[in-house]
Amino acid sequence: MKIETDISQGEHKIDAYATGSITVAGTVYATDIIITQEAIIEDSLPERVQALEEAHLETMLNLNPEIVIFGSGRTLAYPPDEICEILYLRQTGFEIMDTGAACRAFNFLSGEGRRIVAALFQIKNQE
DSSP, X not given: OBOOOOOSTTOOOEEEEEBTEEEETTEXXXXXXXXXXXXXXXXXXXXXXXXXXXXXXXXXXXXXXXXEEEEOSSXXXXXXXXXXXXXXXXXXXXXXXXXXXXXXXXXXXXXXXXOEEXXXXXXXXXX
């Protein structure tokens, strides 16, 4: 699905998402990604959101977010309770949603100037 949201200043913007790909600023990513306005990190996530571990979360928290968004694929799936507890104890906001909603939320919140980190898991055929 193509997304029509404008983000100024040449910052990262998610243009589209589909089964097996996420397009950011014209570049197609066929892997799960962590994205902020300043960075895109590939190959730092497990195969699915339910397998997230503290080391994966540390990669995201080192980017100093005020909000972490988890895009879990085609359907809603939750990270382990330990991950949510760490975010709660650090007073970092977080949202869990399907990847399409996460892409739209990332663009919207980024457009507001919020410090967002999104962990976007690809939409897979078998979901």
